[in-house]
Amino acid sequence: MSTPGETVFVVDDDPAMRKSLSRLLRAAGHEALAFGGPEEFLRLVPADAWGCAILDVSMPGLDGLALQRELASRNSQISVVFLTGHGDIPKTVQAMKSGATDFLAKPVEETSLLLAVHRALDASRATRKARGEVADVERRLRTLTAREREVMELVAAGRLNKQIGRDLGIAESTVKIHRARVLEKMKAGSVAELVRLADQARAGRGRA
């Protein structure tokens, strides 16, 4: 069962195939949307959509792998599950390297399909959650003054208040005040949590 708002996108050039997949997914309680090809999908699905995309590997024009690359370059939160009639190894390897959640061979068993969809939705959800947290941390980071950010980074680096005061040429008591304000602004209950948030923010900056 998917959380409301979660969609399973089916992209296959074979109308009978995408129709039957949509049917099965709906019968299993998913929201399903079908597209005849990658171009149609890219045109109609908003960039910030999330959920699971079941892609046929071999399609005329842009194929499944090309669509996956395109989604990645758009920083999409949609997780990809591949379906193939060929099941050829090079494409599987390439697809998995590019971050596909699953690679299924046609004809696909209901249980494996639904399991793959679940995993993909979970992954999408996780991504979405991670993305949301990063955004939150970054928003909080932006409320810090320059001095507070310096203090935060040194705290995260494991420096003691006395050392930080010396590093920055300020009094230890002033460091303590900054530190308290950073913890408050970053909504961190402990130094350990602050360290994690700082890492997350760095990671978020790295990815963007």
Next chain:
Amino acid sequence: MSWVTIVWLCAASACVTLAGVHLQIGLKQPRQFYLWFAVMGLSAAAVGGCELAVMRSETAAQIGLAVRWAHVPLFILFVSFLFFVRTYFRAGRSWLAWTILADRAVCLAINFIQSPNLTYSEITGVRRIAFLGETVSVPDGVVSPWARLGQIGSLLLLVFLADAAITVWRRGDRTRAVLVGSSAILYVLIAAGNSALVYAGRWRIPFLISVPFTVIVLAMAYQLGADVLRASELARSLGESERARHESDRRLAVAADATSLGFWVWDARTDDIWMTPRARGLRGFPADERIDLARFLSVVYPDDREALRKCLDAAARHGGTFDLVYRIVRPGDDPRWIQTRGAGEVDADAGSARVRAVSIDVTDRTLSEKEASLRKAEVIHLSRVRMLGELSGSLAHELNRPLATILTNAQAAQRLLEDPAGNAEEIRDILADVVEEDRRAGEVIQRLRRLMRRGEIHVEPLSLTSVVDEAVDLARSDLIARGVTASMESPDALPSVRGDRVQIQQVLLNLFTNACDAMGQVDGARRQLVVRLGHGDNGSVTVSVADRGPGILPTKLGQVFEPFVTTKETGMGLGLTVCQTIIEAHGGRIWADNGPDGGAVLSFTLPVAAPEGVS
């Protein structure tokens, strides 16, 4: 010896000699006129003998008897002379001849009834006269009125000979006409005139019948001699030509034997078939068996019998030539293939109808032709199987698609059925789709099975658009996997073509594979394959497969159809050779070219099907 004795003896011996010679010839040859001539010579000699007896007679009784007996050889002389002219010159009116014979027969009868003979009713004495420096006897007495009957016979003979001479002259045989005519004149002048004068008592000389006859006999003998000479010449040249004919017969026999030809002639009227030993041997007939049509046909393979019978009947009825291949079965032997060429000769006037024919055993040739075509079919089949092997991934995928759809649909239906408020409408839709997809899978298998099929060409009217569509469908997954888009351009009204669907698809698939291979290194967007259909020359349809690859080197354009010529690392270089074999077997043409925007264009033509097949 006196002149009379010398002349009469000479004449008589000449006649006897010639008679003897011609009797000999006449007995060996079935020609009547030689015998008649011999009789003529002998009777002329006998007449001469009687004349001599008359001239030597001493008493009236003696002379009367001599004259009486002279009429006997004279009668025979008339008979033989008439028959000789009739048989040798094939001239003279037969009623005239019979009239003369009747006249002479009556004369002969009177001759023996009346005393002393036909000519005289009474001989009073013997008169001695001088003749050729000698004293000879002539009768003296009363000439009988019946003597006129003999003269009528002589006159009729004159008419008969004159008529015969005219006939022969008209026939264009001048020499013989002169011979007959001059004999007649001679006979009339000397013999008839002589006897008339003697009877009239105006001229006292002996009867001179044998002498002119001797001249006639000599003249005839000359003619016969020339004929005998000509005949022997003819015989000699006949002998030579006979030898030449034997020689040519022998040569013909040698040639016929060398080529295994058997001659035979069917006389449709008598239903008799004459055959050379080879022709008999071919069919297993003994040398002395009489062969009629039923026996002739009895050894022919039952399936072929009716065709041969019809062929022979038609030739015997309307003439004309025929050429037919059929099988004959000899007991304990494999069927033999026989080719027979012949001609009918119909002569409606003569009521005859013959069929002359030559037969030859073509079993070895036929078998090797069959074997060659089998081998060709085998190569085509193997190359198709190989091509299918190359396409197998694609074909498996093509089969997988409907199966995958069916599975997914069925599982969706199972889920819907678990729901108590199940949506029956949706389930019906699903089942309809399952049926549809199952049919699709069936079609793929059907197509595959056709392509895998081994066997003879099955030629039928084909819609090329559907053939191309199917081929593109079969190669679809392969095309997609290789990133090639395929399209077809066709005019609206394209006639059907005659061909074998599977083999044409084999050619197309082969050309598709080549096109895809050629575009392997080409930028994705350029990987386009276009199949163009169009009208060709002389009622054909053209199919071209164009790719956008690097094209074919102009120097290599002519070589691409040669076997084992390939630009690929894998592959035998037989694909296009097989394509060429297939297209040419269909009566079409295949060629390679380069397109205007680069890339190779492989085109072929196929003959349009009969008008009723127009789609």
